[in-house]
Structure formats: C-alpha cells, structure tokens
Amino acid sequence: MTSRPVRIAVQIQPQHASYDQIRDAVRRAEDLGVDVAFNWDHFYPLTGDPEGKHFECWTMLAAWAEQTSRIQLGALVTCNSYRNPDLLADMARTVDHISGGRLILGMGSGWFEKDYDSYGFDFGTAGGRLDDLAASLPRIESRLAALNPQPTGPLPMLIGGGGEKKTLRLVAQHANIWHSFADPDVLAHKLEVLRGHCEAIGRPFEEIEISVGVGGRGRDGIAPTVAEEAGRPLYDLGARMFTVPVGGPDYDFGVLQDWLVWRDRVNG
Template sequence: MTRPLRAAAHIWPGGTPDYATWRAAVLHAEELGADVVFGYDHFHAPAVHRTAAGVELAPEQPDLNHFEGWTALASWAEITTRVEIGLLVTGVAYRNPDLLADMARTVDHISGGRLILGVGAGWYRKDYDSYGYPFGPLRERMDLFADGVRRIEDRLDRLVPPPLRPVPLLVGGQGERRTLPLAARYADIWHCGLEPAVRRRKDDLLREYADEAGRDEALIERAANWTGPAQADELRADGATLFVTELKPSPAGYDFTGLRDLLAWRDTAR
C-alpha cells in the first residue's frame, strides 16, 4: 500500500500565555500546510527531555498555564477546515472508554470527518495524582488500556448515528508485550518516537503480531517524530509516512521553524 507523506504539528498548550495563543497556533499550522494538528491529553505540562530510549522526566515539574485537550478538540473541529485533528495521545484511564468513543464520534461529526483518535496507557504520574486517578503499576494500566481499546471499538460500531467515517485509531507506544500486540490488532496508525535502529526492531515485531492476528500490517500507517531530513529519510525508507514535530510555547509565542522545515522536506520528498 502506497501512502502519501504527511506532516503533523504537535502543539503543546502547557506554558502558553492564554488559550487564544494556542488557538492561533492551530490555525497557523493549518495555513502553513500541515496535514494533521495534534494536541495532547495531559492536565499539566510534562517537563521532559528526549533520549534515544524515549522520554525522561526532569527533576522539577512546575505548574504552568494549561488547557484540557478534548474540549479544545471540539473547538478545533469548528475553526479548522482541512487538517485532521486529534490528541497524541488520549490516556484511556481518564475517561470511561464508552464515553470516550462517544466524544470521538461527536468531534468527528463536528469536524466533518477529520478526527484521529489517539490512545495510550498513560504515563505521567502528576496527571493521575493531581486529578485523583489511581496510578497503578504498569501491568494494571496496560490491562485498562487493552480493555479500553476493545470497548472503544465496540462502542464506535454501535453508536447512532455512527461516525462520518471509520475513525482512525492511533496507538502510541513501544511496549513489546502489550502495546505492540494491541497496535497490530486494532491500530490504523502506530506512533513511535524512537531512534531508527531501535524503532526498526519494534516495527518488525509489529509485523509479526499483525500476522498472528490475521491482519495485513500494511493497513497500519507508521508515524514517527521529526528530527531533521537525514533521519526522516531513514525512517521513510523503513516505511514511516506520518511525521510529527513538536511546537512548544515560549514567552514569545510558538516557533514554527520545525514545522516549516518538515513541510519543506515533505514537499520535496513526495
């Protein structure tokens, strides 16, 4: 299956001066030519730095200006006209999965069929503790994730009216025993932010799990983080077609340099 290269802007709200600034960044990303605009599903802004192995939390996790993702998505569905929208990714434990499916269906209708439903197990403990959700061991959170994905899929099939299109399910994560098998069985998009060599091994496992589930692995779009043209060329050769760049606010607003670079690469590489 041949897929077009796509560029996504992952626009963080944490630290933005106000909602209007975040909203304007979404609109500007669409104006620049992004194919997808993502928010995230946190209640606080994680202070992190990225390594080859993934994400590491900073010692201090300050409270910053912040806004909730799903209510924002309903607004984005109204104010945008072309881009697909979603959260990278929704913590399944934060909402009843059947309700989450109904929320997704509703936003899909508001947007005219442009929602991507990103889901994950949740990992940022401050979200759980500050909002009163139990932060169980990873095994329990993965059990909730697996059950939640099944319930979401079932509810989406039974809603009246149904979504305007089969809502693409994006599964984010890299866990080899639980996340990858779920992605292989259910995901329309798999997002993994690892370096190419490590990611390649995860992708091989995804293919194996899809085969075991009786599913064509080519049905799963591969999404990766944008870190520059050289790595993107390598990831593209491995099959990635959706590239995501993060936009974080500063006192001066959002810097769109990374998105512009990604869009220029996308347009040249197509």
Template sequence: MPSSEPDSRPARRIRIGAHLEPEHVGYREIRTAVGILENLGVDMITTWDHFFPLNGDPDGRNFECWTMLAAWAEQTSAVEIGPLVSCAAYRNPDLVADMSRTLDHISGGRFVLGLGSGWAERDFAEYGYEFRTAGERATVLDQALPRIRARLARLNPPPARRIPVMIGGTGEHRTLRTAARHADIWHGEGTPEELARKHAVLDAWCAREGREPASIERAAITDESPGPVHGYGDRIAATGTTLIAVGVNGRRITELDKIRDWVRWRDQRNLDRPRE
C-alpha cells in the same frame, strides 16, 4: 538491531503533523498557531492529554485536551485533529466513543482517536485515578478498544467516517500487540534505528494476530529538522515511517520554521515518489 534500510512495505504518501504542547502559553497563541499550521498545509494537528505541564514550572499554565480539540474542530476545515495520545484510564470507554463521534461530526470527518496507557503519575494521583502498574495500565488500554468500537457502532448518528485509531507507545510485549490488534496508526518515538526495530516487532505481532502489517500506518514524533538529502527526514522515511509529528513547545508555539521545513521536505518526497 534492525537497520534503517529501505522498508519493504508498500509506499504510503508522507504526512506531516504538528504536535502542540499546551503548556506555559495562553489559548490565543495556541489558536493563532493552529490557524497558521492549517494554512501551511500540515496533515494533522495533535495535542497531549496531560493535566499539568511536563516541562518547566510543574504548576504552570496548561489546557485540557478534549475541550480544546472541539474548538480546533470548529476553527479548522481541512487538517486532521486528535489527541497524541489520550490516556485510556482517564475516561469511560463508551464516553470516549461518544466524544470521538461528536468531534468527528464537528470536524466533518477529520478526527483521529489517539489512545495510550498513560504514564504521568501526577495526572493520575491529582485527578483521582488509580495509577497501577505499567502492565495493568496496558490492560486497561487493550480492553477499552473493543468497547469503543462497539459503542461507535451503536451511536445515532454514527461517526462521519470510520474513525482511525492511533495507538501510542513503544512497549514491545503489550502496547505493540495492542496496536497489532486494533490500530490503524501506530505512533512511536526514537532514532531511525530504534523505530526500525519497533516496526519489526509490530510486524511480528501482526503475523501472530492475523493482521497485514501494511494496514497499519507508522508514525513518530521528532524535534529534529528534516535536513538535506540523506538527512534525518530521509533516514526516518526509510524505516517505513510515513506520518512524522513535529513537536512544538508551548513557549515557542508561534515559531514554526521547522514545520515549514518539514512541509517542504514532505512535498518534495511525495513529488519524487514513483506513481503506483
């Protein structure tokens, strides 16, 4: 298994995201958290694309992803926003492109399109989508992305910028290959050692697909704190992971001290980074 030795790809600046889980909470608290997070200086705010809570009472409060992102696009002025990640099977790809373009204009060019193959069987069943096998869901994702890019190129007006595509998921045979083909950002999870392994697999797929590995930003979600020098933050950065999303559970959505620690860590890391 690869270690978390320093990565050989050209250095990117470290970015910090906040991933808001919209379960068991009122929208007023979510809106307050979004405002605080932008003032803290996080680089990206994301939310999940699930129709029911994933923790606690399965029938508790939960909010829909895309309509909430539209509200965030109006509320904020600097931070990037997007789903982490939207299920490709839930919506027609051409519609996803149009929704993405519209959100990109509302936000002034700050939308990031996060997509994955989906895994929460209840979401599929209760909303009338066919669950299928993991391989079939991965195929739906892979086939959606060219349609999305083609539709984005035909829309009038076009997006405010070339919308970055963020692929979420850790499957080594299908998802990472899809990321090598289509992603601007690959988003995973796991220990630094596990992420280093996934990065190596993604690099191998990039070689097969004719992509430069350095063209894909590496991202991961965590519940950890950055810690002191040589702590978790430094270990995850050593793998080449430069976008770190910090999970914020709905029940603790205004408890943001951990994200403040990550923002301070980011600023110090970027200050210490040698200039190119």
C-alpha cells in the same frame, strides 16, 4: 515498501500559553499546510514550570474541529485512564462530526503520575494500565458502532508506545496508525515485532501507518538543516507520518516549515 505519501503533523503542546495563542497556532499550522494537528492529554505542563498554564485536551479538540476546515485533528495521545471508555467513544464521535470526519482517535495507557495523583486516578503499574487499555479498546469500538449517529466514516485509531508484548499486539489488533519516538535502529526492530503480531492474527501489516515523533518530549526538536538527514532513514524503514512538537507560548514553526518542505520534495 509502502506507497503511502509522507504526512507532517505538528503537536501543539497546550502548555505555557493563553488559549488565544493556542488558537492562533492552530490557524497558522493549517495555513502552512500541515496534514495533522495534535495536542496532548495532560493536566499539567510536562516541561518548564510544572504549575504553568495548561488546558484540557478534548474540550480543545472540539474547538479546533470548528476552527479548522482541512487538517486532521487528534490527541497524541488520549490517556485511557482519565475517562470511561464508552464516554470517550461518544466524545470522539461528536468531535468527528463537528470536524466533518477529520478526527484521529489517539490512544495510550498513560504515564504522567502527577496527572493521576492530582485528579484522583489510580496510577497502579505500567502493566496494569496497559491491561486496562486492552480492556477499553473493544468497549470503545463497540460503543462507536452502537451510537446514533455513528461516526461519519471509519474512525482512524492511533496507538502510541513501543512495548513489544502488549502495546504492539494492541496496535496489530486495533490501530490504523502506530506512533513512537524510535530512532532508526530501534524502529527497525519494533517494526519486525509489529509485523509478527500482524502475521499472528492474519492482518496485513501494510494496513498500519507508521508515525514517528521527530523531536521527542522535552527536547527542542530537530534543527531545520537536518530534516533530510533525520527523516530519510525513518522513511526508508516505512515511516510516513512525522510529528514535530512545538511548545508555547510563542509556537515557533521554523522547524515545522523545514519538514513541510521535505515532505513536498519526497512526495513529488
């Protein structure tokens, strides 16, 4: 069992809110003591009014990097399809320096068809998008190594998704953090698959931090009274980062605060 401490992240969904409200939410999250603040990489809202207010991911991360001083930052997750991988590496390196080394580079293969259609990207197939991600990750790593200056230190990479043949193999090959929305039964199975991929390439499974979303896309999140009930089974399986999604425009942190209390109790 991993000895990593529990970390609590918040996904501040950049939809249905003014930027002033988003900026205030990030400030409040850091003041509350969260470990990581994520946004997401989309061009339109995922819930509510499909044409509602929305802001772009990486421009926002640069602003968050200047605004904050302690928390880690990242996209949950960057869509590989939307940017040239060498350019993305340079963007990530730049935000890493702006933040003083607090960036997590979250990566995924993409899934939201409206983004693709509206902005002129080829949607293709799920398998094809995963193949594109597999081709992009070595390019990102190579470009990060070639940039001057390089990142401030080893740039942690998060990969999201649960596909057993392709995604989890990419996690074993490239990621420091694996993120999913798995429940305990599914997580137990996926972890065994990931362990197998790690063994196949000779990588210690324990190097990978296990992250789970506690709420899920389009739901209201987990009620504050059940943080222990929801978190403990995932913790016992090895999950150590728990991400609470919070939507705009009000960004109510009541659920998040309960998870922070649970983190402090578990970590002692």
